[in-house]
Amino acid sequence: MSKTIKYYKVNKLKEEDFKRVVGVRKETYKEMLKVVREYYKERKAKGGRKKSMSVNDEILMMLEYYREYRTFKHIGVDYGVSESTAHYIVTKIEKILIEDKRFHLKSLKHKIPEEDSNRVEVIIVDVTESQCERPKKNKKDIIQVRKRNIL
Secondary structure (H helix, E strand, O other), rough: OOOOOOOHHHOOOOOEEEHHHHHHHOOOOOHHHHHHHHHHHHHHHOOOOOOOOOOHHHHHHHHHHHOOOOOOOHHHHHHOOHHHHHHHHHHHHHHHHHHHHHHHHOOOOOOOOHHHHHOOOOOOOOOOOOOOOOOOOOOOOOOOHHHHHHO
């Protein structure tokens, strides 16, 4: 059983509100849940410790981290785990989802069309130095103090 009831609160939201809170649609969340559960099913065959959090809360923790950019300390307090455990869970779930090809972002690399490949564009930037005006030093504005008077 999960230490938190966050997933149960979020799951009751309408589709539109769910996406605003979590950052993904319910269908996408369910796909993430399937992938992570399959991974854990394979791992559980080997044995190991019982998990302290549900898969639902682990995924919500990762999505909350990326949605809100909160610190791991704050997330850990919300979910009742330490800062290092929160970091471990977020990176673990991220790694599991990245291994599955369904959650890759489309490539942002832009290919140059063949017809434009011979064209070269040049941008020239003026980076010459210019003097910065600073106030002149004079003895009236400077307070002279001996070293022995400084605490």
